[in-house]
Amino acid sequence: METIRRAEKEDLARIAEIYVFNYRMNFWPVFQNDAYYFDELQVPSVMETMAQESGTHYVYDDGTVKGFVTVNGTEIRHLFVEPVLQGRGIGAALLEFAMKQCRADHLWALEKNVRAIRFYERHGFAWDGTRKKEEGTDEYLLHLVCRK
Secondary structure (H helix, E strand, O other), rough: EEEEOOOOOHHHHHHHHHHHHHHHHHHHHHHHHHHHHHHHHOHHHHHEEEHHEEEEEEEEEOOOOOEEEEOOOOEEEEEOOOOOHHOOHHHHHHHHHHHHHOOOOOOEEEEOOOOHHHOOOOOOOOEEEEEEEEEOOOOOOEEEEEEE
């Protein structure tokens, strides 16, 4: 049985692993920064960052943690699913949870992450016309807001 619950300290390694794999798969092709994606971006350092990050982490757990969402106020900061399990409704369940239980209603998505933007659009989000530079890069983030 699936459960979405508040993450515990014991979940941080799994959350960090999901985060690292998704960042490498989705963002390395855009930024192609080997030093960051393969040297700096490691499970232990992400665990430390996640433990100190403001916001609350929730995990999709059906006996195994398969995805997570981080909500800070009403902003969705992270939403990632184990890459080999994507397309099975886990991300949708996490997003719906964040919207209903946490009243999350906006997020920032990398403009070139078309797959993620389409996912959010299917769930009622739309670009509000606001964009900002991803810090230290020439890439842009789009502000998506819930229209439901």
